[in-house]
Amino acid sequence: MAGLETFYDVMRRQGITRRSFLKYCSLTAAALGLGPEMVPEIAHAMETKPRLPVLWLHGLECTCCSESFIRSAHPLVKDVVLSMISLDYDDTLMASAGHQAEAILDEVMTKYKGNYILAVEGNPPLNEDGMYCIIGGKPFVDQLKKVAKDAKAIISWGSCASYGCVQAARPNPTRATPVHEVIFDKPIIKVPGCPPIAEVMTGVITYMLTFDRIPELDRQGRPKMFYSQRIHDKCYRRPHFDAGQYVEKFDDEGARKGYCLYKVGCKGPTTYNACSTVRWNDGVSFPIQAGHGCIGCSEDGFWDKGSWYARLSDIKGQGFGIEANADQIGLAATAAVGGAVAVHAAVSALKRAQHKGDAQ
Amino acid sequence: MTDATSDTTLPPAAAPPAAAAAPRGWRRLATVYVYEAPVRLWHWVNALCILVLCITGYLIASPLPTLSGEPSAHYQMGIIRFLHFSAAYIFAIGFVGRVLWAFVGNTYSRELFTLPFWRASFWRGLIIEVKWYAFLKPRPLKFIGHNPLAQLFMFIVMVLGGLFMIGTGFALYSEGEGLGSWQDKLFGWIIPLLGGSMQVHTLHHLGMWVFILFVIIHVYSVIREDIMSRQTMISAMTSGYRSFRDDEPE
Numbered sequence: 001m002a003g004l005e006t007f008y009d010v011m012r013r014q015g016i017t018r019r020s021f022l023k024y025c026s027l028t029a030a031a032l033g034l035g036p037e038m039v040p041e042i043a044h045a046m047e048t049k050p051r052l053p054v055l056w057l058h059g060l061e062c063t064c065c066s067e068s069f070i071r072s073a074h075p076l077v078k079d080v081v082l083s084m085i086s087l088d089y090d091d092t093l094m095a096s097a098g099h100q101a102e103a104i105l106d107e108v109m110t111k112y113k114g115n116y117i118l119a120v121e122g123n124p125p126l127n128e129d130g131m132y133c134i135i136g137g138k139p140f141v142d143q144l145k146k147v148a149k150d151a152k153a154i155i156s157w158g159s160c161a162s163y164g165c166v167q168a169a170r171p172n173p174t175r176a177t178p179v180h181e182v183i184f185d186k187p188i189i190k191v192p193g194c195p196p197i198a199e200v201m202t203g204v205i206t207y208m209l210t211f212d213r214i215p216e217l218d219r220q221g222r223p224k225m226f227y228s229q230r231i232h233d234k235c236y237r238r239p240h241f242d243a244g245q246y247v248e249k250f251d252d253e254g255a256r257k258g259y260c261l262y263k264v265g266c267k268g269p270t271t272y273n274a275c276s277t278v279r280w281n282d283g284v285s286f287p288i289q290a291g292h293g294c295i296g297c298s299e300d301g302f303w304d305k306g307s308w309y310a311r312l313s314d315i316k317g318q319g320f321g322i323e324a325n326a327d328q329i330g331l332a333a334t335a336a337v338g339g340a341v342a343v344h345a346a347v348s349a350l351k352r353a354q355h356k357g358d359a360q
Numbered sequence: 361m362t363d364a365t366s367d368t369t370l371p372p373a374a375a376p377p378a379a380a381a382a383p384r385g386w387r388r389l390a391t392v393y394v395y396e397a398p399v400r401l402w403h404w405v406n407a408l409c410i411l412v413l414c415i416t417g418y419l420i421a422s423p424l425p426t427l428s429g430e431p432s433a434h435y436q437m438g439i440i441r442f443l444h445f446s447a448a449y450i451f452a453i454g455f456v457g458r459v460l461w462a463f464v465g466n467t468y469s470r471e472l473f474t475l476p477f478w479r480a481s482f483w484r485g486l487i488i489e490v491k492w493y494a495f496l497k498p499r500p501l502k503f504i505g506h507n508p509l510a511q512l513f514m515f516i517v518m519v520l521g522g523l524f525m526i527g528t529g530f531a532l533y534s535e536g537e538g539l540g541s542w543q544d545k546l547f548g549w550i551i552p553l554l555g556g557s558m559q560v561h562t563l564h565h566l567g568m569w570v571f572i573l574f575v576i577i578h579v580y581s582v583i584r585e586d587i588m589s590r591q592t593m594i595s596a597m598t599s600g601y602r603s604f605r606d607d608e609p610e
Contacts, residue, residue, distance in 0.1 A: 218539060220552050228539045230557070244436025246426045254426050263423060270557035300556045311421060313562045326562055327422070330569030337573050341580045344493075348584055351495060 007209070008047040021046070028206050031199055031278070033225050045210045052209050053108050053116040055147055056090035059140045060133045060167045060176050061122025065158040066092055068195035071281065072202040085205060088116075091135070102136045105143075109150050117208065118151035120144065120161045124182055125174035132174040141182060153187045153214050154179060155204065159297060162190035162222075169303035180221065187214050190221040192273075194297035199278050200226045220300075222272065231268035231294050234276040237261065255291060265309035266293030273298040391603045392504050394468050394596045402458045403597055409451040410571055416444035417568050421561075445533060452526045468505040475515045482508050502590045502604060510581070517574040521567060528554070528564040 005013075011021055025042040029035070034042075056066075070093075087093065088108045094101060108116055122140075125132035130139030148154060156179045159165040167176040180188045191204055204223055207215045215223040232238065240246070241260040248254060248263055262269070268276070271294050275286040287294055293309070296302040306314030312325035324332075395403075419440050427434050462470045476482040485501060486508035492500040493509070501507070506514060531550035534543035535557060554560050586593035596602040 219549060224539060230535060233536065233538075239431040242438040243431035243434035244424060244427045244440075245431055245434070246423060248426055253428075259426060263426075267558065270561060272557070296558065299558060302558075305558050312565065313558050315562060315566070326565040326569065329566065330572065333569060333573055334576070337576055341576060345580065345584065347495060348588060352588060355498070 005051060006047055006049060007045075007051055008043075010051065011046075028203070028210075031203050032207055042206070042210050045212075049209060049212075051086040052205075053112045054085045054087050054119055054205075055105060055108055055116055055151075056087060056093075056119040056121065057140075057144060057147060058091045058135070059120065059122030059124050059144065059160070060174070061158070061160045063092055063121070064195040065121045065160075065201070066090075068193075068198045069157075069201045070198075072198040085117075085209075098136075105147060109147065113150045115152055116150075117153055117155060117205075118147055118186075119155045119157055120179050121157040122160045123164060123168070123176050123178050125167070125176045126182075127173070127175040132176075144179070144182065148183045148186055151186055153189065153208070154183060156180065156188055156190045156192075156221075157201065158196055159192045159194045159302070162192040163300040165194060166303050169301075188221055189214055189217065189223060192222060192227075192298040192300075194302075196298070197226075197274055197278050197280060200274055226274040226278070227272045227298070229272065229274075229277075231271050231273055231276045231288070232266075235268050235288060236276065237288060250291075258291075261288060261291075261293040262311065264293055265307060265311055267296030267299070267302070267308070268294040271296040271299050390607070391601050393600055394466075394504055394602045395600045396465055396469065397600065398461050399458075399465060399469050400597055400600055402454055402461070405450065406454055406458075409447045409454065410575065412443055412447040413451060414568055414572055416440050416447065417565070420444060421565055448526075448529050448533070451522075452530070455522055455526060471505045471511055472514055473519055475512065482511075486512065500589050504591075504602060513574075513577070517570065521570055521574070525564065525567045525571070528560050528567065531560055532557070532564060 008021065012018075016024075022039070022043060025039050025046065026036070029038045029042055032038075058066075089101065089104050091101075094104075096104065122133075124130060124139070124141035124144050126141060130141040133140040135143050156162045160167065160176075161179045164172070164176055164178050167174060168178070180190070189204060191201060193200070200223075203226065204215060207223070207225070215225060218224050218227060220227075232241070235241075237258060237260045240258070241262055245257075245259040246254060246263040247259050247261050250264060260266070266288065268288060275294070276288065279286045279289070295308045296305070299305075306312070306325065310325065312327055314325055315329060420437075423437060423440075427436060459473065462473050488497060488501055489507050489509040491497040505511075527547055527550050530543050530547040534541055534548045535551070537543045539548070551557055551560050554563060582593045585591075590605050592601075592603045592605075
C-alpha cells in the first residue's frame with residue numbers, strides 16, 4: 001500500500017507519459033461535463049492529492065459492477081484507474097486472502113479513519129440475522145456496518161446496493177436490503193444500473209478525487225451529472241417516437257429500419273441513466289442501438305414492474321396473486337360499471353312505469 | 361332534507377311556508393339560480409379537457425399503428441402529446457380558477473370543495489340517497505345543490521382525483537422539462553415518493569380509468585335524476601337555473 005503516493009506518481013511509475021496523462025484529464029473533464037478550464041484543475045489534483053483509499057465490499061451481488069468497472073474505456077487508462085485509487089480491499093480483485101485480507105480492513109480503517117471511501121457492490125440480506133451472505137465467517141451486514149462507521153462517504157455501486165435489484169425482487173426471501181436502508185449516518189452516492197456504465201463509475205470516483213467532495217445528487221441520491229435525464233430524452237431513435245413510427249414486432253420492417261422500440265416495451269422513457277449519451281464499451285453501442293428496448297435496469301424495483309416487452313407495468317394484487325395492467329383493470333371496471341349502469345337504468349325504468357301505473 | 365334549502369339566501373326557494381300555502385292543487389314550482397356562469401363555464405371546459413386527456417392519454421400509452429416514410433414527414437406522437445399537455449394545463453389552471461371562484465361565488469360553488477364531514481345531517485342524507493339509488497325508497501329528497509351522495513362522489517373524484525392527476529401529471533411532465541424546472545421543483549418529489557417513474561406512469565394511467573368510470577356514472581345519474589328526481593339537473597349546468605317539480609317540503 002503506497003501511502004502518500006499521488007495519482008500522478010502512480011501513473012508515471014506505470015509508464016504513462018505526461019501527454020497521455022493530460023489527455024486523460026481532458027477526457028475526464030469532458031465526461032464530467034466540465035469546461036476546458038477545469039482540465040488543469042483535474043491535472044493539479046491528480047498531481048498533488050494522495051491516492052484515495054477505497055475499500056470495496058461485496059455483498060449479495062453478481063460482480064457485474066466490477067466487470068463493468070474494469071472495462072472503463074478511456075484510452076490507455078482502464079488499468080490506471082484501478083491503480084489510481086488505492087484499492088486496498090476488494091474480495092474479487094485483491095491478491096491477498098484469508099486473515100491477511102481481512103486485516104487490511106482494520107488497518108485502513110485506523111490509518112485513514114474518516115478519510116476512506118467505502119464502495120459497496122451488492123447488498124446485505126437481513127433475514128436469519130444476515131446468514132445468507134457470509135464474508136470471512138461473519139454476516140456481510142456486520143462487515144458493512146463496521147467499515148461504514150469510519151468512512152468518509154459510501155458509494156452504492158449498481159442497482160443491488162442502490163435499490164436491491166434481483167435478489168430483492170418479490171418475494172425477496174433473504175430480505176436483501178439496499179445500503180441506504182442499513183446505513184443512515186453517511187453520505188451515500190447511488191450509482192444504479194445492472195451494471196452501471198464503466199465511465200460513470202470512474203467518472204464518479206474522479207469527481208470525488210478532483211473536487212474533494214461528493215458530486216451533486218438528485219432527490220434519489222444519484223449523481224446529477226449522469227442520472228438527470230432519461231434514456232428517452234437523448235435517445236437517437238427519439239425522432240421516430242415523436243413521428244409515431246414504432247417497432248410493432250421484433251422482426252418487422254420497423255425493427256429493420258430502426259424505429260422507436262416504445263411499443264415493444266422499451267423502458268427508456270422511465271429510466272434515468274447515461275446509456276444514450278455515454279453508451280457502452282468505449283461508446284460502441286447500447287441496448288436500444290442494438291435493437292432491444294431498455295429494460296430499465298437502473299430504476300428501483302425493475303424486476304417487479306412486469307414484462308420487459310410491455311409498456312404498461314403489471315399491478316400485482318398483494319396477497320391474491322392476480323396480475324393485470326392498468327388497461328385490463330380499467331376495462332374490467334368499465335365493463336362492470338357499464339353493466340351495472342345498464343341494469344340500474346332498466347330497473348329504474350321499470351320502477352317508474354310501475355309507479356306511474358300506481359298513480360293512475 | 362331542509363338544510364340544503366334553508367342554506368340559500370336566494371328568493372323563491374321551495375321554503376316550507378310557501379309549500380304550506382300551496383297544497384290545494386295549485387302548484388307553485390320554484391326555480392333557483394344555482395350555478396353561476398363561471399362554474400358552468402368551468403364545468404364544460406373541464407369536461408372537454410377530460411375527454412381530450414383520456415383520448416390522448418390512452419394513445420400515449422398505447423400508440424396508434426406505426427407510420428411509414430421519413431420521420432421528418434410526421435409528428436403524430438408529438439401532436440398527441442402536445443394536445444395532452446395543453447389540455448392538462450387548461451385542466452390545472454381551470455382547477456385553480458375553480459378553487460378561487462369558491463371564495464367569491466355563491467354557496468353552491470363551495471359544495472365541491474367542502475365535504476361536511478362532521479355534519480350528521482349530511483350522513484343521514486347520504487344514507488337516504490343510497491337507499492333511493494338501491495330502490496329501497498320510493499322518493500328522494502330535494503336539493504338545491506348537490507345531494508350528499510353526489511357531493512361525496514364529486515369530492516373524491518374531482519377534487520382528490522383531480523389533484524392526484526395534476527400532481528402526477530406535472531411530475532411526469534417535469535421529467536421532460538428537466539431537473540431545476542419549476543415543474544420539477546413543485547412536483548418532482550412525487551416520483552420517488554410513489555416509487556419511481558414507471559410506477560407514477562401506471563398510477564396516472566389508472567387515474568384515467570377512474571375518470572372514465574366517473575364520467576359514465578356522472579352522465580348516467582344526471583340523466584336519471586333529471587327524469588326521476590324532484591328537481592331538474594341538466595338545466596342547472598346549462599342555464600344555471602334549477603326547477604323543482606313539486607312544492608312539498610320533504
